[in-house]
Every structure is written in C-alpha cells, then in structure tokens.
Amino acid sequence: MDTRQVEVAIIGMGTAGMGAYRAARKHSDSVVLIEGGEYGTTCARVGCMPSKLLIAAADAAHHARHTDVFGGHASPVVVDGKAVMDRVQRERDRFVGFVLESVESFDPEHKITGYARFRDAHTLIVDGHTEIQAERIVIATGSRPAYPDILKGAGARLLSNDSIFELEDLPESVAVFGPGVIGLELGQALSRLGVRVKVFGRSGSVANIADAEIRAYAEKTFNQEFYFDAKAKIEQIEETEQGVDIRFIDRSGQRVTENFAYVLAATGRVANVDRLGLENVDIELDERGVPVFDANTMQSSIAHIFIAGDANNSLTLLHEAADEGAIAGANAGVFPELRRGLRRAPLSVVFTEPQVAAVGLSLRDIESGFPHYAVGQISFEGQGRSRVMAKNRGLLKVYAEQGTGVFLGAEMFGPAAEHIGHLLAWARQQQMTISQMLEMPFYHPVIEEGLRTALRDVNARLVIDKSTLILECSDNKQGA
Numbered sequence: 001m002d003t004r005q006v007e008v009a010i011i012g013m014g015t016a017g018m019g020a021y022r023a024a025r026k027h028s029d030s031v032v033l034i035e036g037g038e039y040g041t042t043c044a045r046v047g048c049m050p051s052k053l054l055i056a057a058a059d060a061a062h063h064a065r066h067t068d069v070f071g072g073h074a075s076p077v078v079v080d081g082k083a084v085m086d087r088v089q090r091e092r093d094r095f096v097g098f099v100l101e102s103v104e105s106f107d108p109e110h111k112i113t114g115y116a117r118f119r120d121a122h123t124l125i126v127d128g129h130t131e132i133q134a135e136r137i138v139i140a141t142g143s144r145p146a147y148p149d150i151l152k153g154a155g156a157r158l159l160s161n162d163s164i165f166e167l168e169d170l171p172e173s174v175a176v177f178g179p180g181v182i183g184l185e186l187g188q189a190l191s192r193l194g195v196r197v198k199v200f201g202r203s204g205s206v207a208n209i210a211d212a213e214i215r216a217y218a219e220k221t222f223n224q225e226f227y228f229d230a231k232a233k234i235e236q237i238e239e240t241e242q243g244v245d246i247r248f249i250d251r252s253g254q255r256v257t258e259n260f261a262y263v264l265a266a267t268g269r270v271a272n273v274d275r276l277g278l279e280n281v282d283i284e285l286d287e288r289g290v291p292v293f294d295a296n297t298m299q300s301s302i303a304h305i306f307i308a309g310d311a312n313n314s315l316t317l318l319h320e321a322a323d324e325g326a327i328a329g330a331n332a333g334v335f336p337e338l339r340r341g342l343r344r345a346p347l348s349v350v351f352t353e354p355q356v357a358a359v360g361l362s363l364r365d366i367e368s369g370f371p372h373y374a375v376g377q378i379s380f381e382g383q384g385r386s387r388v389m390a391k392n393r394g395l396l397k398v399y400a401e402q403g404t405g406v407f408l409g410a411e412m413f414g415p416a417a418e419h420i421g422h423l424l425a426w427a428r429q430q431q432m433t434i435s436q437m438l439e440m441p442f443y444h445p446v447i448e449e450g451l452r453t454a455l456r457d458v459n460a461r462l463v464i465d466k467s468t469l470i471l472e473c474s475d476n477k478q479g480a
Contacts, residue, residue: 001128001129001130001131002129002130002131003130003131003132003133004032004130004131004132004133005132005133005134006030006031006032006132006133006134006135007028007030007031007134007135007136007333008024008028008030008031008032008134008135008136008137008138008329008332008333009031009032009034009116009124009132009134009136009137009138010024010031010032010033010034010137010138010140010329010332011034011116011124011137011138011139011140011141011276012034012035012139012140012141012142012272012309012311013033013034013035013039013103013111013140014041014042014140014142014309014310014321015041015042015043015309015318015321015322015325016140016142016308016309016310016311016321016322016324016325016328017033017035017138017140017308017309017325018041018102018103018325019308019321019322019323019324019325019326019329020138020140020306020308020325020326020328020329020332021033021106021110021329022326022329023325023326023327023328023329023330023333024138024329024330024332024333025329025333026330026333027330027333027334028333031110032110032111032112032132032134033106033110033111033112034112034113034114034116034124034126034132035111035112035113036113036114036115036116036127039099039100039103040096040099040100041099041318042142042143042310043318044092044095044096044098044099045092045096046161046162046165047161047318048318049091049092049095050088050089050091050092050165051161051165051182051185051186051189051351052351053087053088053091053092054084054088054165054186054189054190054193055185055188055189055351057079057084057087057088057189057193058188058189058190058191058192058193059192059353061077061079061192061193061194062192062353064077065077066390069390070390079170079193079194081169081170081193081194082168082169082170084170084193085165085167085168085169085170088165089165089166092165112126112130112132114126114127114129114130115127115275116132116276117275117276117277117280118276118277118278118280118281119131119277119280120280120281121281121282121283121302121304121305122134122135122137122304124137125277135304135335136304136305136306136332136333136335137304137305137306137332138298138305138306138307138308138325138328138329138332139273139276139291139300139305139306139307139308139311140307140308140309140311140325140328141271141272141273141276141311142271142272142309142310142311143269143270143271143272143310143311143313143316144162144269144270144272145160145161145162145265145267145268145269145270146267146268146269146270147160147177147265147267147268148267150234150237151177151237151263151265151267153236153237153238153239153244154237154239154244154262154263155239155244156239157239157243157244157260157261157262157263158262158263158265159174159262159263159264159265160264160265160266161182161186161264161266164186164262164264170190170193170194170195171190171195171261171262172195172196172261173195173196173197173243173259173260173261173262174187174190174195174196174197174260174261174262174263174264175197175198175200175244175246175258175260175262175263175264176190176197176198176199176200176263176264176266177199177200177201177234177263177264177265177266177267178200178201178265178266178267178268179199179200179201179205179206179207179228179230179266180205180207180208180266180267180268181207181208181348181350182266183199183264183266183267184199184206184207184222184350184352185350185351185352186264186266187199187226187228187264187266188222188225188226188352188353191225191226192225196260197226197227198226198227198228198229198258198260199222199226199227199228199229200229200232200234200248201228201229201230201231201232202231202232203230203231204230204231205230206218206219206222206230207350207352207356207413208348208350208356208358209356209358209411209413210358210362210363210364210411211363211397211411213395213397214395214397214411214412214413217394217395217413218354218356218413221354221393221394221413222352229250229251232248232249233248233249234246234247234248235247235248235249235255237263240259242259243259243260243261243262244259244260244261244262244263245257245258245259246258246259246260246263269310269313269316270288270313271288271289271290271310271311271312271313272310272311273289273290273291273307273311274289278291281302281305282302283300283301283302283305284300284301288313290307290311290312290313291305291307291312293306293307293312295314295343296327296340296341296343297327297331297338297339297340297341298312298324298327298328298331298341299331299338303335303336304332304335306328306329306331306332307328308321308324308325308327308328308329309321309324309325312324315346317348319344319347323341323342323343323344324341326341327339327341327342344425344429345359345360345425345426345428345429346358346359346360346361346362346409346425346428347359347421347422347425348421349417349418349421351418353391354380354391354393354394354413354414354415354417355412355413355414355415355416355417355418356412356413356417357410357411357412357417357418357420357421357424358409358410358411358412358421359409359410359411359412359421359424359425359428360399360407360408360409360410360424360425360428361399361408361409362409363399363409363411365409366399366408366409370401370402370408372401372402372403373399373400373401373402373408374399374400374401374402374458374461374462375397375398375399375458375461376397376398376400376434376454376455376456376457376458376459376460376461377395377396377397377398377454377457378395378396378450378451378453378454378457379394379395380392380393380394380395380396380414380415380447380450381393381394383447383449383450383453384445384449385445385446385447385449385450386414386415386447386450388445389415391415392415393414393415394412394413394414394415394417395412395413395414396410396411396412396413396414396420396450396451396454397410397411397412397454398410398424398434398451398454398455398457398458399458400433400434400458400459400462402462402463403463403464403465404433404464404465405433405434405435405459405462405464406431406432406433406434407424407427407428407431407432407433407434407437408428409428410424410454414450415447416447416448419447419448420447420448420450420451423448423451424451434455434458434459434462435459437455438452438455438456438459
C-alpha cells in the first residue's frame with residue numbers, strides 16, 4: 001500500500017471540494033484531492049443544469065400552446081421527445097465538460113482516485129491502495145438521492161434525478177413522489193411536454209413554502225396543470241410488465257389503481273458521510289449522522305476536520321456549496337488559525353411557473369426570533385406588467401421588524417421570482433430598512449413594481465422607534 005503525508009486532504013471533487021482545493025492551494029502545496037466517482041458536479045451532471053434544460057423545452061412548448069390570449073392561434077404543438085432529451089444531454093455534457101476542464105487543470109500529483117475512509121482522525125485509507133496521513137481534512141463528499149421503502153416496489157422503473165436525464169425519449173407517463181424543488185420542477189416540465197403526470201406528497205409540503213396562504217395558492221395553481229395531491233395516501237406500488245401499478249386514495253376519496261411507465265423519486269437527498277468510517281473518529285454527529293459544524297468556519301467538533309457542501313446536509317445549493325468549500329479549504333490551509341468566512345443572505349429559487357423564491361430569514365425563524373414584526377403583501381393577479389404578459393398569478397409577502405423597519409425576509413410564488421428574489425437577497429445582506437428599499441428606483445411598467453407595492457404595504461404597518469433608526473423616518477414619505 002502506498003503511503004502519503006500531506007498537510008491537507010480533501011475528500012470529494014464536486015463544487016465544494018473544488019472550492020476547498022483552490023482555497024487550500026493558496027496556503028499550501030501539500031494537498032491531495034480524493035474522488036471515487038465520476039468527475040463533474042451534481043449541478044452540472046444531474047442537478048440544476050439538465051433540469052433547467054428540460055424546463056426550457058417545456059416552457060417553449062407550453063407557451064406555444066397558449067397564444068390565444070394574445071390573439072395568436074398556433075397549429076397543434078408536437079413535441080419530439082427524442083429531440084428534447086438529445087438536447088438536454090448534449091448541453092448537459094457541455095456543462096460537465098467545463099467542470100472536467102477545471103479538474104484537468106489541477107496538479108495531477110494532487111489527485112487520487114478512490115473512496116476514502118477514516119482509519120483514525122488523521123489517517124485515510126483510499127480503496128485499500130493508498131494510506132494518507134493528513135494534518136487537516138475537508139469532507140466534501142456531496143449527497144445522493146434518498147427514498148422511502150415503498151418506492152422500491154417500482155423496481156427497475158424507479159428513477160431519480162440521477163437517472164432520469166439518461167432516458168433516450170420522453171416517457172408516456174410518470175408518477176412523481178416528493179413535491180419539493182426537484183419533484184415540482186420536473187413534474188411540471190414533463191407535464192408540459194405531454195407526459196401524463198401525477199405528483200404525490202405526504203406531509204402537505206409544497207416546494208418548501210412556509211406561508212400557509214402562499215402554499216395553498218401554489219397547490220391550487222399547480223393542480224390546474226396536473227394532478228397534485230400534497231397529502232396523498234399511497235397503499236401499494238408494484239412493478240408490472242406494463243410499468244408500475246400504484247394503488248392510492250385519490251383526492252375525492254376513491255381507491256384508484258393507475259399504471260405509470262416510471263416512478264420518479266424526488267423525496268430528498270442524504271449526505272454521503274455514512275461510508276466514511278466516521279465510527280473510527282471521535283466526532284460529534286447530529287441526529288442524521290452528519291458531523292456537527294460551525295457554519296462560519298465549517299469546523300467540526302474535531303478541530304482539524306472541516307465539512308462543506310451537500311455533505312453537511314444544511315444548505316444544499318450550488319452557491320452555498322461553493323462558499324462553504326472556499327471557507328473550509330481556507331481554514332484547512334491556515335489552521336490552527338481560523339477565519340470566519342463570508343455567509344451570504346439565504347436565497348432559494350424553484351424554477352416552476354409561477355416560480356418560488358424564499359429570501360432571508362425563514363418564517364419560522366422570524367416568528368421565534370422577532371416577537372413584533374410586520375407583513376406586507378401583494379397579489380400579482382392585478383399587477384400591471386404581469387397582466388400584460390398574462391402571467392398574473394401569485395403572491396408575495398415581505399417581513400420587517402417592528403421598531404427598526406429592518407427587512408427580515410420574504411416568500412414569493414409568482415412571476416419573475418428568480419429576479420425579485422435576488423433584489424431582496426441583496427437588500428437583506430445589506431441589512432436595509434424598508435424605507436431604504438423604497439428609495440431605490442422602480443421603472444414602469446415592470447413586475448418589480450409589485451415588489452414596491454408589497455414594500456409600501458409593510459411600510460404602512462410599521463411602528464418605528466426613532467432611537468433605532470439609521471435614517472430619519474421622514475425619508476419614508478415616498479413609500480407611505
């Protein structure tokens with residue numbers, strides 16, 4: 001067995017691992033990067049990029065079918081499933097290629113192929129062929145799809161986002177389990193491409209929306225396009241020669257058995273830490289078996305071990321993984337010195353139509369941490385620019401602290417949420433007050449005017465304590 005001694009060992013070569021490598025290299029050339037699977041990030045290979053390619057095709061087909069509102073009358077739209085999947089795969093491979101180019105640029109002496117396990121807190125064994133003695137270690141092993149046992153009844157017809165993009169053609173039908181980000185994005189996209197789709201949830205969750213009113217609005221809206229039961233009662237799933245039979249109680253209370261070509265499991269992901277041999281390390285784990293860590297330094301309970309990206313199962317988003325990898329790698333590089341890394345305002349987007357965005361503090365955190373807060377809102381049903389584009393569906397709610405007027409967070413189901421979400425995230429990161437936000441320019445006519453309406457609404461509900469103000473309350477007049 002080969003033996004290597006290094007200052008920094010990084011397990012995993014995804015978004016977080018590559019970020020950790022680049023950051024660690026600024027402080028040391030004694031680095032090793034270990035990867036046992038395919039090169040290429042989750043985002044590029046099976047996540048955000050191929051899903052957005054499928055969504056783009058679906059939106060094109062959907063909008064072509066719905067031109068009557070503008071006076072246009074298109075011929076029946078025909079979707080070529082093989083052409084759709086061919087473009088998804090070609091463009092996906094192109095994005096993966098960019099990642100591979102980055103990996104190829106790394107020093108070959110720093111890369112080791114294989115799966116690593118801890119022998120002890122400073123020793124890693126890679127597939128039985130290499131022993132690595134490391135002064136500091138970064139865990140960046142990513143995550144994988146997880147699904148309940150009942151879905152195993154689908155047998156070979158069970159898909160996940162790790163496999164669905166390998167289909168050569170669009171299937172005739174798909175039952176989607178899990179109405180979270182992946183389930184609703186892919187479920188709506190497949191439906192718009194002519195696939196018979198039903199989406200089943202269990203807990204009542206809809207795209208992780210916290211506000212009950214917005215959640216109910218979203219569920220009703222999605223049901224106008226495809227069958228969606230957020231609290232489905234599934235009795236049996238069984239693979240057959242024709243596909244998969246699913247027996248369930250439908251929304252009317254009737255017992256139904258329906259056959260689908262495939263089942264898509266979108267029921268979450270689990271951190272890839274269960275095969276690392278953490279039982280050989282005296283490291284503190286949470287109830288999910290994931291190492292406990294400091295979100296500002298990415299340091300675990302063992303001072304020289306750091307964890308970043310989907311492996312910590314905290315904020316499973318590419319931009320968060322990139323930030324966490326950079327923080328973990330930098331701290332592994334300068335250890336025992338520790339530096340607090342930049343943590344950005346929380347921002348998440350679901351690319352359904354209408355889109356979903358959540359910004360800043362969650363509603364649960366606001367309710368528990370701020371006994372006095374104000375809520376402003378707008379319905380986009382009557383919003384000018386939204387009506388012009390016939391995209392006038394949705395709600396936006398913004399939250400602000402009473403006394404200071406500081407913007408706390410927002411939740412939105414509506415048009416252009418990906419863009420409005422960014423504006424709100426920038427405001428949250430700058431700790432802006434509602435009055436300061438209302439001083440920003442708003443062009444006419446734009447969807448962002450709907451945001452201004454919500455800000456004016458919350459502004460009118462605020463009671464400002466002048467002793468806490470950064471700016472005088474008189475500056476609020478234009479937003480009153």
